[in-house]
Amino acid sequence: DAGVTQSPTHLIKTRGQQVTLRCSPKSGHDTVSWYQQALGQGPQFIFQYYEEEERQRGNFPDRFSGHQFPNYSSELNVNALLLGDSALYLCASSLGLAGPYEQYFGPGTRLTVT
Amino acid sequence: GQQVMQIPQYQHVQEGEDFTTYCNSSTTLSNIQWYKQRPGGHPVFLIQLVKSGEVKKQKRLTFQFGEAKKNSSLHITATQTTDVGTYFCAGHSGNEKLTFGTGTRLTIIP
Numbered sequence: 001d002a003g004v005t006q007s008p009t010h011l012i013k014t015r016g017q018q019v020t021l022r023c024s025p026k027s028g029h030d031t032v033s034w035y036q037q038a039l040g041q042g043p044q045f046i047f048q049y050y051e052e053e054e055r056q057r058g059n060f061p062d063r064f065s066g067h068q069f070p071n072y073s074s075e076l077n078v079n080a081l082l083l084g085d086s087a088l089y090l091c092a093s094s095l096g097l098a099g100p101y102e103q104y105f106g107p108g109t110r111l112t113v114t
Numbered sequence: 115g116q117q118v119m120q121i122p123q124y125q126h127v128q129e130g131e132d133f134t135t136y137c138n139s140s141t142t143l144s145n146i147q148w149y150k151q152r153p154g155g156h157p158v159f160l161i162q163l164v165k166s167g168e169v170k171k172q173k174r175l176t177f178q179f180g181e182a183k184k185n186s187s188l189h190i191t192a193t194q195t196t197d198v199g200t201y202f203c204a205g206h207s208g209n210e211k212l213t214f215g216t217g218t219r220l221t222i223i224p
């Protein structure tokens with residue numbers, strides 16, 4: 001039973017560039033949520049995708065966008081990178097929207113913006 | 115918006131001592147979840163509480179959800195080196211997004 005996978009593991013980008021992070025949910029899950037975790041802080045909710053639509057969104061600017069594919073995998077795109085975007089980006093999968101539900105996290109993508 | 119605070123921020127305990135972290139929400143929660151994140155790792159789901167006043171146990175871990183559904187606690191009895199990590203609570207308030215607490219980092223002195 002495959003868990004949540006994310007790619008790449010690490011990424012270094014320059015200010016102003018764009019980045020795409022990828023996530024495959026746990027087998028059987030159809031909902032994907034993305035979180036940003038700065039060093040020493042708790043995960044901050046970016047957005048959630050279900051049935052290929054963004055269902056909920058946290059307090060992140062429009063530079064952060066996403067997509068969910070028919071196979072439930074998802075991408076997180078960040079445009080015009082800022083130094084403050086450096087963080088661990090976590091993908092979490094769950095089943096359905098009707099809670100309560102536990103989330104399974106992937107290992108994350110460590111993004112460094114220089 | 116909803117805020118979830120945890121205390122203490124850091125806790126150093128001697129191996130074998132007990133440990134407790136407290137979670138307080140600014141709004142009433144529909145459920146509370148607890149996660150553990152090992153150093154360099156990702157959050158791992160531990161448990162979910164839904165009912166007011168609910169208490170659940172997992173071996174040496176005891177989780178409690180407050181009567182008003184605005185606070186929660188995690189208590190570890192007789193800590194072991196494997197308990198090292200940061201413990202996060204996270205809750206939903208109505209249909210709002212899952213909000214994580216600030217976390218408590220536990221270190222164990224052998």
